[in-house]
Amino acid sequence: MGRVLQSAGAEVRLLAPQVEAADQLDVPCRGFGDRHELAQALADSDVVVAKPQGPTVMRELRRSGNRLIFDLLYPDVLEKLERVVEPDGFKRRLRIAITLDRFNEAMRIGHNFICGSERQFDLWVGGMMANGFIRPSVYDSDPSLRSVIDVVPFGLPEGRPEPDPDPWGSSFPEIAAGDEVILWNGGIWPWMDAQTAIRAVAELASRRPRARLIFMPGPGSGVGRDASTRARALASDLGVLNRHVFFNEEWVPYQARGSWLAAADCMVLCHGEGLEARFAFHSRVLDCFWAGLPPVSTDGDVFSDEIEREDLGAIAPSGDHAAVAGALERVLDRGRESYGAKLEAAADRYRWEKTVQPLIGFALSKGERQRLGRSAPRSAASALRTIALRLTEARFRAQG
Numbered sequence: 444m445g446r447v448l449q450s451a452g453a454e455v456r457l458l459a460p461q462v463e464a465a466d467q468l469d470v471p472c473r474g475f476g477d478r479h480e481l482a483q484a485l486a487d488s489d490v491v492v493a494k495p496q497g498p499t500v501m502r503e504l505r506r507s508g509n510r511l512i513f514d515l516l517y518p519d520v521l522e523k524l525e526r527v528v529e530p531d532g533f534k535r536r537l538r539i540a541i542t543l544d545r546f547n548e549a550m551r552i553g554h555n556f557i558c559g560s561e562r563q564f565d566l567w568v569g570g571m572m573a574n575g576f577i578r579p580s581v582y583d584s585d586p587s588l589r590s591v592i593d594v595v596p597f598g599l600p601e602g603r604p605e606p607d608p609d610p611w612g613s614s615f616p617e618i619a620a621g622d623e624v625i626l627w628n629g630g631i632w633p634w635m636d637a638q639t640a641i642r643a644v645a646e647l648a649s650r651r652p653r654a655r656l657i658f659m660p661g662p663g664s665g666v667g668r669d670a671s672t673r674a675r676a677l678a679s680d681l682g683v684l685n686r687h688v689f690f691n692e693e694w695v696p697y698q699a700r701g702s703w704l705a706a707a708d709c710m711v712l713c714h715g716e717g718l719e720a721r722f723a724f725h726s727r728v729l730d731c732f733w734a735g736l737p738p739v740s741t742d743g744d745v746f747s748d749e750i751e752r753e754d755l756g757a758i759a760p761s762g763d764h765a766a767v768a769g770a771l772e773r774v775l776d777r778g779r780e781s782y783g784a785k786l787e788a789a790a791d792r793y794r795w796e797k798t799v800q801p802l803i804g805f806a807l808s809k810g811e812r813q814r815l816g817r818s819a820p821r822s823a824a825s826a827l828r829t830i831a832l833r834l835t836e837a838r839f840r841a842q843g
Contacts, residue, residue, distance in 0.1 A: 444598065445470040447799045453806055458484050478503055485509060490806045492557075495519075495549035498829045505552045510812050512805050513549040515567050516559040516597065520546060521719040525634035526666050541832065544825045550576055551816030555805040557595035559724030560745045564594055566722050576816040591815060595802045597726045598795030599733045603787075604701025611657060611703065615689050618655050623775050624707040626736070627658045628700065629727035633666050634720070636713035636741065637674040641681065641688055642764035643711070647771055648687040654771075655687060656711070659703060661694040704734035709756070709774045712740045716761045720744045731756075732790040737782040739770045755785055 445455045446469050455470045458481075462474040475481040478499055485491065485507035492512045496504070504511055520542045550556070550571055558564055568588060571577050581591065611618055618624065625644065631637050637658070644656040662671050671690065678684040695703060704710075710731050714720040720743045728746040731738045737756040740747045741763075751758045757770035774782075791797075821829075 444795060444799055444802070447598075447795045448803060448806065451803045451807065453490075453803075456488070482507070492802070492806070495545040497545070498548075498832045501545070501548050501552065502833075510555070510806070510808070511553045511814075512555045512557065512802065513553040514557050514595075515546070515549075515563065515592075516557070516595075516724055518563065518566065518719075518722050521722055522634065525717070525719050526632075537828075540824075541828055544828055546570065547574060547825065548821070548829075550574060551821065552814055554812050554814060556592040556815075557802055557805070558592065559594065559596045561594060562722055562745050563724065564592060567592060571815065574816065581815070589801075593801035593805075596724065596793060596798050597729055598798040599729055599790050599793045601794060603790075604705045604734050606705035607702035608706075610699075610706050614691060615655075615657065617685060618657075618689070622653045622655045623651060625654065625656045625739075625771060626703060626707045626710045627656065627712070628704060628710055628730060629712070629725070630660050630663060630667055631658060631671045631674055633670045634714065634717070635670070636715050636762065637670065638677050639713040639741070639762055639764045639767055640711045641674060641678050641683070643713075643767035643771060644687055645678075645681045645683045646765060646768040648683060651772065651775065654775075655689065657707075658688075658690045659695050659700070661691055700730065701734060704730055704736050707736055708779055709771065710736050710738045711767070711771065712738060713767060714741055714744065714761065716743055720761075729790075729793055732786050732793060735779065735783050735786045735790075737774050737777075737779050737786065739767065739774055741767065749789070753785055753789060755782060755789055
């Protein structure tokens with residue numbers, strides 16, 4: 444994204460609390476340690492593209508005078524509903540309310556917004572309307588609202604990754620040449636459904652004994668570690684652990700993921716039915732388009748519609764492991780090469796040079812900067828939560 448913005452004439456800098464491996468990036472990087480350093484960095488810029496942030500950073504963004512473009516690709520509040528399971532109902536409600544406050548504040552102070560899909564566009568426009576941010580003057584100037592919010596999905600580089608002759612040999616010596624490798628190429632999260640994928644491969648193995656499912660990510664932490672532990676226990680109970688189902692012990696480096704994708708036979712993604720799946724943007728599916736790897740997915744998310752419509756892989760009902768096993772078998776029977784041309788066409792639709800165009804229009808706009816919610820006050824409850832969070836952040840900073 445940064446490179447495309449640069450080619451369009453923007454001077455791009457990456458600003459973050461901590462900057463590591465800056466020499467591996469193609470854009471200049473700048474770190475900040477506190478709000479004063481952040482304010483100094485913002486004084487040297489004209490436009491900020493960021494996810495909704497915590498209260499301290501949001502205050503500095505609002506004061507900066509920059510054009511604020513908020514990236515709403517990840518609807519965190521829906522993820523929190525899946526992630527946060529508290530025995531204390533008040534704590535759960537508070538966590539979710541704080542997350543929602545971040546998004547509401549972004550819509551209140553932001554000038555422009557980007558999201559990942561047309562479904563997300565509808566979600567966020569609904570949020571704007573519910574908060575009273577779509578005033579008659581905003582609507583009259585652009586009934587489509589595309590001058591306020593537009594779709595800028597995650598993008599893909601040009602070309603395809605090259606396969607490694609044996610990318611998993613050192614990690615999984617049990618996997619031999621000629622085995623049919625199915626990748627789970629993203630995190631194992633509670634709102635995903637790794638159990639259905641494992642049950643599907645256990646059933647498939649009775650018909651295709653060379654089927655191998657590899658979970659690419661490492662164990663993770665927090666809720667990710669818990670979900671991974673449950674998945675491993677199920678594979679062990681079914682008698683397929685380290686025979687037909689394998690778990691990586693460390694994360695594959697981002698730059699190396701392409702060789703794994705290029706060498707596999709297909710990918711599998713299972714998720715439950717719910718709002719998180721419906722509005723999520725699963726970028727792991729984009730990686731499959733990039734690598735020419737046919738995906739097998741359960742239905743309900745935005746990419747499942749595209750996979751089915753364009754014949755890019757196969758779709759099965761959520762939670763139905765027998766149907767997932769059947770979908771995997773159909774894709775393996777056809778072979779990944781039969782999907783190659785269609786996956787290449789899908790990848791071309793998501794090249795960075797194409798996806799980022801609406802963002803370029805926002806970032807380089809010379810038009811008047813009008814905050815979407817400039818006349819909308821915050822609720823008293825949201826204001827109190829913000830003050831409490833700022834005091835908590837200050838206490839942690841004081842303690843080092």
